Amino acid sequence: MRKIKNDVYWVGYIDWDLRNFHGYDTPHGSTYNAYLILDEKPTLIDSVKHYGADEMIRRIKQVIDPSKIQYIISNHTEMDHSGSIDVLLKHCPNAQVVCSPKGEEGLSRHFKKNWNFKVVNTGDTLDIGKRKLTFMLMPMVHWPDSMATYSAEDKILFPNDAFGQHYASTERFADEIGVGLAYDEAAKYYANIVLPFGSQVLKALEGASKMDFDMICPSHGMIWRGKEQITGLVQRYVKWANYESDAQVCITYDSMWHSTEAMAKRFYEVIDMAGIPVKLMNLQTSHMSDVVTDVLKSKVVLFGTSMLNNRMLPTVGALMMYLKGLKPKNRFALSFGSYGWSMVGFKELETSIQDAGFELLGEGKYIRFIPDQDELAKLDSILPLIQAKLAAK
Amino acid sequence: MKKYECTVCGYIYDPAIGDPDHGIKPGTAFENIPNDWVCPDCGVGKSDFKVLN
Numbered sequence: 001m002r003k004i005k006n007d008v009y010w011v012g013y014i015d016w017d018l019r020n021f022h023g024y025d026t027p028h029g030s031t032y033n034a035y036l037i038l039d040e041k042p043t044l045i046d047s048v049k050h051y052g053a054d055e056m057i058r059r060i061k062q063v064i065d066p067s068k069i070q071y072i073i074s075n076h077t078e079m080d081h082s083g084s085i086d087v088l089l090k091h092c093p094n095a096q097v098v099c100s101p102k103g104e105e106g107l108s109r110h111f112k113k114n115w116n117f118k119v120v121n122t123g124d125t126l127d128i129g130k131r132k133l134t135f136m137l138m139p140m141v142h143w144p145d146s147m148a149t150y151s152a153e154d155k156i157l158f159p160n161d162a163f164g165q166h167y168a169s170t171e172r173f174a175d176e177i178g179v180g181l182a183y184d185e186a187a188k189y190y191a192n193i194v195l196p197f198g199s200q201v202l203k204a205l206e207g208a209s210k211m212d213f214d215m216i217c218p219s220h221g222m223i224w225r226g227k228e229q230i231t232g233l234v235q236r237y238v239k240w241a242n243y244e245s246d247a248q249v250c251i252t253y254d255s256m257w258h259s260t261e262a263m264a265k266r267f268y269e270v271i272d273m274a275g276i277p278v279k280l281m282n283l284q285t286s287h288m289s290d291v292v293t294d295v296l297k298s299k300v301v302l303f304g305t306s307m308l309n310n311r312m313l314p315t316v317g318a319l320m321m322y323l324k325g326l327k328p329k330n331r332f333a334l335s336f337g338s339y340g341w342s343m344v345g346f347k348e349l350e351t352s353i354q355d356a357g358f359e360l361l362g363e364g365k366y367i368r369f370i371p372d373q374d375e376l377a378k379l380d381s382i383l384p385l386i387q388a389k390l391a392a393k
Numbered sequence: 394m395k396k397y398e399c400t401v402c403g404y405i406y407d408p409a410i411g412d413p414d415h416g417i418k419p420g421t422a423f424e425n426i427p428n429d430w431v432c433p434d435c436g437v438g439k440s441d442f443k444v445l446n
Contacts, residue, residue, distance in 0.1 A: 102401070137403075139401075139402045139403040140402045140403070140404075140434055140435060144401045144402045144403075144435060196434075197434070199434075200402075200403075200434070
């Protein structure tokens, strides 16, 4: 339990063990944040994964008898935030579950129970005593059911997954772990979870801009507080939601016999020598969820693969399928790689790159078996193409 | 031509804009979109859309 404002408590669950969140690499674990507001009608906002129920209830009991809770607000159906509601209701028999219309559908499908839901829409309020909580639906940020809860009296926004980060810590506030680290984790979270939904994020931000808050309490990771921190965070979200990126390059590849690797390193050398920030991400050592975080930041991405059974390597194929769903926009890409006889897999890679929303910088660079020095030198011709794209607004 | 709203995610199909990223030209009435078209935001089919009033 931790008091975060007068009569507002963090009572979530810290998942120290989590290393894989449906494919998203989480080396620092995560938290599922639940918030308890003490008022005439005590209210819990968000809850935790099913296996964190006991820990959450233990924390609630530090503050209040759980049977006194009148409302359990489910801002998002996904089971990392709602998976313990059935257990919770046994401890809080007087509580009503509050959710969006799509939340009611989703929770009913998950739990197969017809709970006495209180269904709310944008602009609806919930009187809990001294406070009047306001709701704002945020469809596709990041599920159809997603919504935010706002407490004007506390000046707190509870936006669920928006502004979250997968980061387990003994601390609760971004400034306690270092705001820079929290922003980095928020970027990774955005790239892996929120990236496809730029237009919906902008709509939600517009709604939030009419609210007066000095604290953002997301459902994962650290809490944001203070104008400077929040402004920096919102600016980042606006940038990402508009699909803007930085003048930097990400080279990601996998290689069978070091030939594609040699090409990747040549690209790296020539781009680095030109003074352009560039990252080399070998898919054998860099996790896909980190690669997409660099895709979020980079205006140009180079994708490399060897040909295996006439196809791109499975690591590259998986990355391309992931990116097809994440739909990055306003970015440029080039394919490259080494082959022995057939080049059909490169066509597939070029198609995948375009399907994921990238514009091709130019023709792919492909070399048969082992590249010689002259062939490597010819790869330098991509530099002016990259420079032109990075210079353009 | 009428606008249609996706009842799952709130996406609005505007026939004046179409959905050029997915092969639907500006000026295409919702009724004339192929049946295999899906909501560009959430992926549900045409039957999950309703006329926007």
